[in-house]
Amino acid sequence: MAVTTLEKLDGTTNAGNLPWYLKDLYKYLGGFAVITVIYVGLRLYQGAYAVATGLDSTLPEYDAYWMRLFYGELITLMSFTAGLWSYLWFTRDRNPAALTPKAELRRHFALTMWISIYTFAVYWAGSYFAEQDNSWHQVVIRDTPFTANHIVVFYFSFPFYIMMGGSAWLYARTRLPTFAQGISLPLTLAVFGPFMILVSVGFNEWGHTFWFREEFFAAPIHWGFVIGGWFALAVGGILLQEVARMTELLDKLEDAS
Template identity: 45%
Template sequence: MAATTASGVAAQEKPLLDMKWLAFAFTIYTVFYMWVRWYEGVYGWSAGLDSFAPEFETYWMNFLYTEIVLEVTTASILWGYIWKTRDRNLAAITPREELRRNMTHLIWLFAYAWAIYWGASYFTEQDGTWHQTIVRDTDFTPSHIIEFYLSYPIYIITGFGAFLYAKTRCPFWAEGLSLPYLIT
């Protein structure tokens, strides 16, 4: 049943599951990681074999420094925004609004799973191939810079964003602290 405004006009209710946000999350991660994979393919072999070479500094260490700054900034802004805009009266929300928030939480979880797919499966698996091919293990290889310093932090940022969203907007998660969820 549609709600009406004071002037008698039917108000448009927010959809329970906003597929645009889900498509946005999947598209952003996919396009970003395809670009990262392209970058690695182009500069991994040409500038990534020797971590003491000047071109490694240019193409990979600068990539590392940039990603660390962007990750800290993104996490601070995202988590700060979620915390600052939290609902301070969760007991007053309607059942429909609670269901809508649970569906939004589900979108967060899907985005988290998609980030884990790229970080923990695709880039982690290719790291083993990198080591078998190059036969060298250091902290700073193109594979490690993408895997440990880019992909893992991205899914940690997304996962903690999902946790904070649930904690600050969904009544079920707001009470107490879900240790399994926090650990996941």
């Protein structure tokens, strides 16, 4: 069914029996499902092939099972990032000031869902696969920066959450009046700080050319990752900005039972 301009401005169209402000709930849950399938799939792949083919990067099977995965990840991520960010930019709202309170409230819910999916991607990168790297380094002596776990954590998980964080930033900037009028400092910190974790991979791998034999997780060459992670605390500031604006918008709504 085509959405009329009035409905778009009012923000009252909904899917099924969901309240109008939860119109994007199924997309949100779908996002969680897709990310879960991707990461569980990658972990199963590692379980199936890492010990059999991932111990020596000079072997032909290493190219077949791991470097092809790496190139596939790069192509997929670059394509999706270009597509998603272009979509968000070219479908931007040219006049967000004309939004009704209901439409703007619905978009605040959508932004919170974007950030939530971003944090789910941060979980897989910063928690599961990051610590799994320590486990893998106790099995294999590194002979490449593209180990069977680095290919998942550094070159897929990190760029993936950057894609989701950048999408949240773009969504806010192009669709919500408060975030369009000024650049939210906490939103920017929460996206660009963890982006620096990817950049720290360079420092980490450079450091490990000296200490290729050792995996001491608390070593200073890892602290670039740590500092990037601190910026996730800025999400609290985004929520404060959203709550303040949503309170104003709720005051403009008529009471309904």
